[in-house]
Amino acid sequence: MTNNRKRLEQLQEQAKQLQEQIEQLKAEEAREAKQPRDNLLGRWARHEKYGHVLIACQHADERGWLFIASPDDGFPDGANGRYANQRELTFPEQTTRPQDVPVGEAWLIDADDGDDSITNTPAVKESTSLWIAGENNNGDENAWANHEVTLITPLIPARPQDTPETVTTEEEYGALPEGSVVAEPGENPWVHLPFRWLQEGATTDDVMLAGTARHVLRRGWGE
Template sequence: MTSNHKRLEELQQQAKELAERIEQLKAEGAREVKQPRDNLLGRWARHEEYGHVLIACQHADERGGLFVAYPDDGFPDGADGRYANQRELTFPEQTTRPQDVPVGEAWLVDAQDRVRTEKDVVALKTKDDLWTSSGFLEWTDDEVELITPLIPALPHDTPETVTTEDDYGALPEGSIVAKPGGNPWVRMPYMWVQRADGADNSEMAGRTRHVLRYGWGAQPR
């Protein structure tokens, strides 16, 4: 085989690999980022009318309804809550690319390179085009698929559980409490709300619930 023939075959192979890569990138670009269906409790999303909202239930009902809470200066204590259809919400991972995430943010991600695949791992954006996960594994932007940002709650000294009327009364608006496997309650102005039900601190007292979020937490940018 002459050198020209060999070179031609190499170029043809490179062209084939390039074409396959282009098709792969097209497919990835066209792939729809599906909305999450479960584990929605405590996640932030964006609503066209209400702005940033905090989801106060584990999953949508049979009609797609979710109870959401959000800051609202029009109310005496600056907060409101209501039902919204999940189709009306946009989650951060639907509008954010790994390269757009600022350095210092932590996300739940899927990551894959030529050696390993990691599912549902916490990764920190440590510098431009570099993510670090547990075990000091490192990933580049194009090896990471975003799932959801990890938004820290406000610092607090509240116990992990609440039981008494004073315990419930000490939690600020935006706090979320729930029994294991039970529906969550959200602290709104003057009362606790669970779907269509409401209760004051005295009515909440007597049942021990876990504090899932203290206050509103940090809103996404």
């Protein structure tokens, strides 16, 4: 093999690697462009390490950090809330492939298996490879594989508690289910966790919150 031939193969391999890097950067740029910037309070996101998390602040700071809460058993260090950079989060509307949607999420989809098709139909990701979209004319479940599905939009509300509601008394605070978010104007939100309320850098209970009327921004985890 001549030196020119070797050099050509090296350049071709370098060009291939550069093209892969370019595609990765383009994909990352497109993903970041889709990230919401404002009105983050009460929104679901997914963290690669912590799974599903709830954002407990209105927007990220100038460096991209925001406060998140865990709907499950807290974080590995035992905390129920922590800071994370928004770059580490993926929001439902950023998902573009059916196989990337977590099991249990509901989406509006189109689907076509070559014989039957549906359009603009609510469906739930039942398993890693299967979607269920209600019953067909025979009373059987409409089941679709990932490769047969086209995603339209996630059916996850940004703010599940749309009806104006306030709580003031100890009993009213205590009656809110875990995952609820309350706040008064100008105040950081409080997230309801087992036997306590969590705010950025603080925890409290129903007794301490009582006496101040706060709006219910989310009732429960919104699942």
